[in-house]
Structures are given as structure tokens and as C-alpha cells.
Amino acid sequence: MRPELQRPRGTQDILPPESGRMEKMRRTAIDTAQAYGYQLVETPVFEQTPVFLRVGESTDIVQHERYSFTDVGGVDLTLRPEGTAAIARAYVENGLYNKPQPVRMCYYGPMFRREKPQALRYRQHTQFGAEIYGSVEPEADAEIILLACSVVEKVGLHSPVVRLNSIGCSECRPRYRESLIAYYEGRRSDLCEDCQIRLQTNPLRLLDCKIDVGIRSLAPDIKDYWCEDCRRHYGRLAELLSEAGREVVRDPYLVRGLDYYTRTVFEIGHPSLGDQTALFGGGRYDGLATTLDGPAATPAVGFGMGIERMLSAADKDFGLDRTLSVYVAHLPGYNTQAFIISEGLRQGQIAAEADLMDRSLKAQLRDASRRSHYVVIVGGQEWAEGSAAVKDLRRNEQKTVPVDELLDYFRRRD
RNA sequence: GUGGAUGUAGCUCAGUUGGUUAGAGCACCAGGUUGUGGCCCUGGGGGUCGGGGGUUCAAGUCCCCUCAUUCACCCCA
Missing domain, CATH: 3.30.930.10 (Bira Bifunctional Protein; Domain 2)
Known part of the structure; x- marks a missing residue:
């Protein structure tokens, strides 16, 4: 670039x-x-x-x-x-x-x-x-x-x-400043270039110089002032x-x-x-x-x-906690139904997404396993009965849930 | 602002004394499996070699400049 x-x-x-x-x-x-x-x-x-x-x-x-x-x-x-x-x-x-x-x-x-x-x-x-x-x-x-x-x-x-x-x-502080200047003034020739300038502009900064540590170790301590x-x-x-x-x-x-x-x-x-x-x-x-x-x-x-x-x-995993998220996958021809179901879940405050690239079921599941805990599979036998397959991707468990109960199902898991 | 190191694929890096169409692993995509992810196999996409100029028949490789990152100063969050 x-x-x-x-x-x-x-x-x-x-x-x-x-x-x-x-x-x-x-x-x-x-x-x-x-x-x-x-x-x-x-x-x-x-x-x-x-x-x-x-x-x-x-x-x-x-x-x-x-x-x-x-x-x-x-x-x-x-x-x-x-x-x-x-x-x-x-x-x-x-x-x-x-x-x-x-x-x-x-x-x-x-x-x-x-x-x-x-x-x-x-x-x-x-x-x-x-x-x-x-x-x-x-x-x-x-x-x-x-x-x-x-x-x-x-x-x-x-x-x-x-x-x-x-x-x-x-x-x-002015009293301390004076005796600090007096101390460093006497060792002026031993100071680094920066400290020569600091002596004029901001004497307190002489103390956090990393070069002249030997000199400062004997410098007056403000605590005494x-x-x-x-x-x-x-x-x-x-x-x-x-x-x-x-x-x-x-x-x-x-x-x-x-x-x-x-x-x-x-x-x-x-x-x-x-x-x-x-x-x-x-x-x-x-x-x-x-x-x-x-x-x-x-x-x-x-x-x-x-x-x-x-x-x-901080801990590497600080802030990485995932929210419950549902991937709504579809069998060929059920894109619309999956899309609508995902929107219904979102309206019910469940984080959900559907495939937007008309991908194969295999590709959808692969994607889901990377970004979601649950996948809903829309289409086929279950759909004919008014239901959808719901799979828990981490536990590898699958069950059939009626479509109009999906929102409740995920809410209970929240 | 001063001094040193490093820039090759999304990431981590190979790339011989300059020599064909620049490679690997991981990641990504597709197929193997027409309704099931992770494992495996096969294939695929992806690179102005940080950018510009120079030397050369030929530059990722050599030279100069520049940009960026990084380390030590400086300073701070």
C-alpha cells in the first residue's frame, strides 16, 4: 500500500x-x-x-x-x-x-x-x-x-x-529547590548534557535522570524539607x-x-x-x-x-466472554425461513445470525461452530412438522423444537 | 528529537555466491459426504517481495532515498 x-x-x-x-x-x-x-x-x-x-x-x-x-x-x-x-x-x-x-x-x-x-x-x-x-x-x-x-x-x-x-x-518547595540546585551546581561538570539544561529549566527533573544516578543518590531528600x-x-x-x-x-x-x-x-x-x-x-x-x-x-x-x-x-482472556449466540442454518431452498427466524430471535433479544451467502449446510455448520454455541437447522422433515432441529455445538446434542417455541427455548438458556 | 535492528501471502517464516511462472505451515474457500461442524484426503483463491529510484543481460537478493515497526535514550499513559 x-x-x-x-x-x-x-x-x-x-x-x-x-x-x-x-x-x-x-x-x-x-x-x-x-x-x-x-x-x-x-x-x-x-x-x-x-x-x-x-x-x-x-x-x-x-x-x-x-x-x-x-x-x-x-x-x-x-x-x-x-x-x-x-x-x-x-x-x-x-x-x-x-x-x-x-x-x-x-x-x-x-x-x-x-x-x-x-x-x-x-x-x-x-x-x-x-x-x-x-x-x-x-x-x-x-x-x-x-x-x-x-x-x-x-x-x-x-x-x-x-x-x-x-x-x-x-x-x-522553594527551599528544597535551592539546596537541590546548590548541590547539583557543585557537580555541574559531571552532569550529562540534558541535566545541565534541567538545572536551569526544571531542577526537580534532575532526580529522575537515569544517567546521573550516582550523583543523585547523595542529593538532598525533599522529605527533609x-x-x-x-x-x-x-x-x-x-x-x-x-x-x-x-x-x-x-x-x-x-x-x-x-x-x-x-x-x-x-x-x-x-x-x-x-x-x-x-x-x-x-x-x-x-x-x-x-x-x-x-x-x-x-x-x-x-x-x-x-x-x-x-x-x-491484563489477562489475555479479559473481555473475551462470548454472549449466547445462535446461528440459523438452512437446507437448500429454506433461505427465507431461516432469515426470518433469525430476525425473530434478534427482536427477542437473542443474538442470532443466518447464512447470507447461500452456502452448503456443511459450510454453514463449519461457520456456526466458529462463532456460535447453538445452530438451528431449518428445512426438511422437521419443518414439515412445524419444527426445527436445534443443535448444541459444544455438547454435540441435538433436539427438535417447534418453531414458535424457539425464542423461549433460547431465553431459558440465557 | 538522538542512536541501533527489522520489513517476503491474513499470520509465523523459508528463499543458497543476483539467474525460469517467489515457496512452506497455519488460516480461508470448494469437493470427497445430494440433511449435520471439529479429524482426514484432494483441489483452489490469495503476493505491486513496505514504497521510490539506481547498478545489471537479469534484483526479493547489491546501492541510495523514503515510509513503517521495534529496541535503547528522551519522556510519559
Whole structure:
């Protein structure tokens, strides 16, 4: 196929049965969120570019990986690279801060990042996420993390170890930042090229560099700089999670790449995906809504979860359960009767299909055995008596059922 | 964005130092069985050898470019 007629780089066609697994995943995620009191919010897949720029000036996914275009009239638009900024915008724009707090929301849909693709790193991928607005308390952080863990378990993965950290608040982070810069400044010549730049732009990112691990092992730990509130917040969160039976480990190097976070950050990966790919991640961002012209104090916590990665790590048979399905086969000359019977079953909410290619009975049965549990054979002796043969293909049992009782017969088996 | 590997049928892959109409297994379709799937036998359909250009009497095979995938970085879901 000519290159210009192929799908764009880093995107994918999702065909059955994978599309079915996707759909099951979507339902599982949203149902679980609803059980926690989170309701679905749908926002556009594109926003005005400033919505993202406000939120992440030194964030890679907004700075270098943007899919942007100019609309007629000169409006600058960007395909959303993540869900949090859009939800914050919607929260502010729709005045949800006037609703009873906290406001619990979840979202599900495609995200776009113009990066170099790799396995499980796509230019269009699907994210599920949840956000809770209005509570400054660590209970909110805990609920969000428990929800994410719960979805992971519902997919058949055993409970993940949550990597947790706090990057402090506007009061204590500047002090930490200073001593971090001072520490790295003294070792400047030993740093890799990227870290030389990070030192200027985003010093916290120095901590998750994989090259200069030796240098960072002696770097100051933010934990020693937490203010009283931050210390209490982290301690209570860790306590709540372990009380709830979740395994938590503090990762002093976890800082995350989006720079709207305050205090809590967390991330979990999965062994089957390798260390480079996170299953879900998130944190607290108390200043985000304000940045988007929302009320002064609008606390929020949330996470984003990679659906393709979840499915890759999930049980192979997750989402593959078949519904009861009936194949209505016909003997030569009974095409019409079979066609009508299949429609009658469908109208009665039984998944059914008939042969549409005038195939031999042998071919119909072969096809039926691949896609159905039951086959109805229309025609011949049974038809003359007002009945049809019904065969259970897995048990290899066959019986005669009156035509007008077929629907009841299959309903009883549902 | 940087560096490496790989692209032959729907899938997994063979294809000798360039040499007739490019093969296998699985999958698909038909027949053997005029009313019964799976097993077996026989036959069949399906390929611009990722795309473009070049070298050559001759290119799947050699060279260049390009596209895509993939791995390590970068970063994240």
C-alpha cells in the first residue's frame, strides 16, 4: 500500500477481538468510578492552545509534543495531550465550584502526543482518569489512588505497589529547590548534557535522570524539607493507604513531568510492561484551576491511566466472554425461513445470525461452530412438522423444537 | 528529537555466491459426504517481495532515498 494511504504513524486500527476487550475495559473503568461516586465528564478532544500552555510551560508533552493547528480566523487549537487540564477548564467554565464539594469526575477518551512511537507508546492513545475537586485533605488523595488500584484489580492484575512521594508546596518547595540546585551546581561538570539544561529549566527533573544516578543518590531528600502541613499530609495519606490494604513505597526520586503538581505525586508500573511505562500516574494540583481563572483556592487530585497498557498487562482472556449466540442454518431452498427466524430471535433479544451467502449446510455448520454455541437447522422433515432441529455445538446434542417455541427455548438458556 | 535492528501471502517464516511462472505451515474457500461442524484426503483463491529510484543481460537478493515497526535514550499513559 502506498505510504500516503496508510494510517498515520503511531496510531492503530483496533479490530475484533481487541475492540471488544477495549469496550469491556471502558465499562469496567467507568463502572468502578461510579461505584466510588465519580461521574463521567466528556470534553472536546481539542482545546484552545492556551489551556494547555498555561498549565505546563516546562512540560514536555505541551512544549515539544503538541498537535496544534490554526483554525480559520486564526484560533490556535491543540489536540489534548492529557485529560487534567481540560477537566480543570470545564470545572471553571461551568462553575462547578458552586456545586456541593467535593466534585468527583472521571473521563475516558483519546489523547494525542507527537512523540516517537514505540510499543505501548502511541501518538493517539486512550486514557481513563478521575479527578476530585474541593478537598485539601489527604483522604481525597487516598480515595483517588484506591480507585485507580481498584480498576487495576478488576482487570485481573494483582494489586500494584504504589510509588508515592510529595514534592511539597509553595512554602517548602522553594527551599528544597535551592539546596537541590546548590548541590547539583557543585557537580555541574559531571552532569550529562540534558541535566545541565534541567538545572536551569526544571531542577526537580534532575532526580529522575537515569544517567546521573550516582550523583543523585547523595542529593538532598525533599522529605527533609517538607513543611509541617506537607509532612502531615504525606503521613496521613500513607497511613490511609496501608490501612486500606494497599502496598505503598516512598520513591524520593518520583517528581513527574507535568509541572502543575503540588504535594502528592504517585505512579505505578507493571512488571510485564517494563520499567519505562507507567500504568497510571497522577497527583495533587491545588493551583491548577486558579491558573485557568478559577477561584483562588481550588484543591484537586487526580490520576490518568493508560488503557492500551492496561489491556496489554491484563489477562489475555479479559473481555473475551462470548454472549449466547445462535446461528440459523438452512437446507437448500429454506433461505427465507431461516432469515426470518433469525430476525425473530434478534427482536427477542437473542443474538442470532443466518447464512447470507447461500452456502452448503456443511459450510454453514463449519461457520456456526466458529462463532456460535447453538445452530438451528431449518428445512426438511422437521419443518414439515412445524419444527426445527436445534443443535448444541459444544455438547454435540441435538433436539427438535417447534418453531414458535424457539425464542423461549433460547431465553431459558440465557 | 538522538542512536541501533527489522520489513517476503491474513499470520509465523523459508528463499543458497543476483539467474525460469517467489515457496512452506497455519488460516480461508470448494469437493470427497445430494440433511449435520471439529479429524482426514484432494483441489483452489490469495503476493505491486513496505514504497521510490539506481547498478545489471537479469534484483526479493547489491546501492541510495523514503515510509513503517521495534529496541535503547528522551519522556510519559
